Amino acid sequence: xxxPKVRVPYLLLLPGFAFLFTFFIxxxxxLAQTSTQTPVAGGDTGEYEQTLAFGNYIQAFVENKEQxxxxxxxxxxxxxxxxxxxxxxxxxxxxxxxxxxxxxxVLVVAPFFTSFLLRTIAWKQILGEEGFVVPGLRSLNIxxxxxxxxxxxxxxxxxMTYNFLPFMTLPLYxxxxxxxxxxxxxxxxLYANGITAFxxxxxxxxxxxxxxxxxxxxxxxxxxxxxxxxxxxxxxxMIGNVIESRYFKIVDYPTAAAxxxxxxxxxxxxxxxxxxxxxxxxxx
Amino acid sequence: xxxxxxxxxxxxxxxxxxxxxxAVLAGAGGVGAAxxxxxxxxxxxxxxxxxxxxxxxxxxxLDFDEExxxxxxxxxxSEQTGIEAKYFExxxxxxEFYGKVQAQLKLGEDIGYDVVTPTDWMAxxxxxxxxxQKYDTANIPNKVNIxxxxxxxxxxxxxxxxxxxxxIMGGFGWxxxxxxxxxxxxDDLFAPQNxxxxxxxxxxxxxxxxxxxxxxxxxxxxxxxxxxxxxxFMAKKISDGWIRGVKGNEYAEDLTSGDATAVIGWxxxxxxxxxxxxxxxxxxxxxxxxxxxxxxxxxxxxxxxAGKANGEKMINYYYDPAVAAEVAxxxxxxxxxxxxxxxxxxxxxxxxxxxxxFPTEKTSSRLNVFRSLTPDxxxxxxxxxxxxxxx
Numbered sequence: 182x183x184x185p186k187v188r189v190p191y192l193l194l195l196p197g198f199a200f201l202f203t204f205f206i207x208x209x210x211x212l213a214q215t216s217t218q219t220p221v222a223g224g225d226t227g228e229y230e231q232t233l234a235f236g237n238y239i240q241a242f243v244e245n246k247e248q249x250x251x252x253x254x255x256x257x258x259x260x261x262x263x264x265x266x267x268x269x270x271x272x273x274x275x276x277x278x279x280x281x282x283x284x285x286x287v288l289v290v291a292p293f294f295t296s297f298l299l300r301t302i303a304w305k306q307i308l309g310e311e312g313f314v315v316p317g318l319r320s321l322n323i324x325x326x327x328x329x330x331x332x333x334x335x336x337x338x339x340x341m342t343y344n345f346l347p348f349m350t351l352p353l354y355x356x357x358x359x360x361x362x363x364x365x366x367x368x369x370x371l372y373a374n375g376i377t378a379f380x381x382x383x384x385x386x387x388x389x390x391x392x393x394x395x396x397x398x399x400x401x402x403x404x405x406x407x408x409x410x411x412x413x414x415x416x417x418x419m420i421g422n423v424i425e426s427r428y429f430k431i432v433d434y435p436t437a438a439a440x441x442x443x444x445x446x447x448x449x450x451x452x453x454x455x456x457x458x459x460x461x462x463x464x465x
Numbered sequence: 466x467x468x469x470x471x472x473x474x475x476x477x478x479x480x481x482x483x484x485x486x487x488a489v490l491a492g493a494g495g496v497g498a499a500x501x502x503x504x505x506x507x508x509x510x511x512x513x514x515x516x517x518x519x520x521x522x523x524x525x526x527l528d529f530d531e532e533x534x535x536x537x538x539x540x541x542x543s544e545q546t547g548i549e550a551k552y553f554e555x556x557x558x559x560x561e562f563y564g565k566v567q568a569q570l571k572l573g574e575d576i577g578y579d580v581v582t583p584t585d586w587m588a589x590x591x592x593x594x595x596x597x598q599k600y601d602t603a604n605i606p607n608k609v610n611i612x613x614x615x616x617x618x619x620x621x622x623x624x625x626x627x628x629x630x631x632x633i634m635g636g637f638g639w640x641x642x643x644x645x646x647x648x649x650x651x652d653d654l655f656a657p658q659n660x661x662x663x664x665x666x667x668x669x670x671x672x673x674x675x676x677x678x679x680x681x682x683x684x685x686x687x688x689x690x691x692x693x694x695x696x697x698f699m700a701k702k703i704s705d706g707w708i709r710g711v712k713g714n715e716y717a718e719d720l721t722s723g724d725a726t727a728v729i730g731w732x733x734x735x736x737x738x739x740x741x742x743x744x745x746x747x748x749x750x751x752x753x754x755x756x757x758x759x760x761x762x763x764x765x766x767x768x769x770x771a772g773k774a775n776g777e778k779m780i781n782y783y784y785d786p787a788v789a790a791e792v793a794x795x796x797x798x799x800x801x802x803x804x805x806x807x808x809x810x811x812x813x814x815x816x817x818x819x820x821x822x823f824p825t826e827k828t829s830s831r832l833n834v835f836r837s838l839t840p841d842x843x844x845x846x847x848x849x850x851x852x853x854x855x856x
Binding site: 220224225226227228244248306309310311327329331332414415416417418422423425426427428429430431432433 | 558560561563564567590593594660661662703704708709710711722723724840843844847848851852853854855856
């Protein structure tokens with residue numbers, strides 16, 4: 182006995198759909214409901230009722246536009262820096278590493294063997310007063326006695342760049358590695374010098390990796406709050422920190438939910454524009 | 466979260482000598498960070514059995530023997546009573562723990578603990594919402610041992626469903642080299658040498674409490690205007706670059722790394738920092754007064770009858786002065802049990818005179834309890850405090 186052919190794809194979709202329905206769709210619906218609630222009159226902390234208060238969204242955005250702006254600025258900077266670091270790295274691994282290729286790839290992934298939190302805390306120590314960076318820069322007179330690196334936006338962006346670097350490197354490597362070396366040779370045969378061949382052949386062929394890598398970096402970075410919490414100061418708080426504080430500290434679930442939705446919408450719009458510009462075919 | 470201890474050699478070295486939960490956590494890299502994620506995880510234990518008690522407490526808040534990896538007083542309790550104590554160090558933050566269990570409390574489903582340890586104001590919220598059970602006092606004869614000063618808090622005047630686990634003093638901590646004259650007033654704290662290197666606590670009632678007291682406000686009667694005024698003061702100090710961060714336990718780490726030179730901090734941490742770093746750090750209750758708060762042993766409304774009775778027996782056990790002294794010798798916070806000081810003489814005489822653990826009458830008179838807030842105030846004030854720190 183066999184299933185009619187047409188049903189097989191649906192059956193294959195079933196586990197994924199069931200999973201996403203339970204752990205994505207349902208929570209999203211719940212979040213949407215929460216986002217328009219207001220406190221029960223005379224109720225206790227954390228008691229809210231549905232009043233379809235869509236004004237929550239406007240208020241949440243207006244009160245926190247600074248943190249929204251900062252989130253997208255930091256995420257963009259981290260994405261740009263990660264690309265600048267990861268491209269040469271992926272290029273070297275794909276084309277120049279010879280027998281070390283596998284070892285280098287393992288090294289790129291190696292940070293995942295330790296917790297994200299621990300790695301960020303380690304950065305705090307590296308950039309701290311008693312790390313080697315600050316005393317080093319001081320002895321070279323690059324920074325003054327009073328200047329510190331932790332609790333600054335530099336530390337936050339640096340931490341984010343570091344934490345998301347593998348997400349940028351791996352897709353870049355995957356698309357660079359697939360480039361047929363003969364296309365580059367062919368460019369040479371057509372009198373392109375190294376730079377021209379790189380610009381006209383390698384870069385366009387690696388664009389799917391660039392698009393995938395930037396998305397995999399930018400999206401989580403925009404919602405990240407761990408780096409800002411550990412490496413930042415009150416002046417570098419991102420929207421993720423606000424959502425966390427609204428949810429857990431103020432016990433203001435509606436505002437937290439409204440902020441989450443606004444963040445999702447903002448990311449969705451930016452990503453849609455980006456993919457339209459880059460073309461979806463670049464994604465694969 | 467209990468595993469944190471095994472991660473840090475710094476923590477391990479402290480454990481070898483003397484320990485406080487907050488200090489060790491700071492060494493392990495900041496409970497705040499861990500707490501961020503802890504909120505997502507579950508906790509406690511699913512099963513409630515006849516002869517067990519499940520206790521959720523703050524990390525490193527109970528005497529621990531590094532060699533046998535056991536909690537000596539808890540082991541003795543089990544031997545004496547035959548009750549198996551399951552101990553969970555997963556109460557990292559009042560708000561986060563509440564966020565984790567509140568849905569189950571509301572539905573009356575087992576939260577996985579028979580005893581939990583919230584701070585005063587959070588205990589008050591649990592009582593208000595009916596999420597606690599009143600003690601059966603027959604099971605807790607030692608209840609009479611609570612210090613007079615702690616015997617009748619506004620949220621539970623007769624201590625019917627709460628007993629203090631440990632008391633926590635809030636005041637100024639500082640690096641002695643950078644502040645040779647010490648810090649006694651807000652002006653001392655915001656002195657030029659500390660600019661950009663001041664850290665204050667995320668615990669609103671301690672940070673704003675100390676600021677309010679410095680402004681001459683009685684925190685047992687503070688009004689909204691006075692509170693907002695103090696929050697603005699803090700916000701200004703943040704935007705002007707005086708305050709570097711608003712943090713939980715991690716401030717102790719900032720002091721040791723030199724990133725902070727002066728803090729509004731907690732007594733127990735500063736006790737450890739001072740003794741571990743041979744006079745490099747000091748702590749004082751501000752001239753204008755400091756704050757005192759307590760973490761409380763409460764029995765959730767969801768605990769079974771057996772869990773409740775076993776919990777009460779355990780609470781009674783910890784209110785025995787000899788046991789309380791053993792715990793206090795390890796955690797270094799204010800011991801709430803009468804007679805523990807005399808017991809401490811026998812096991813660690815040098816700690817029996819410690820103002821950190823057994824504050825004298827004179828010291829106690831300078832400590833103030835932040836008044837209880839209404840639900841409306843709780844939300845509104847917390848919001849102002851969070852916004853002042855960039856959230």
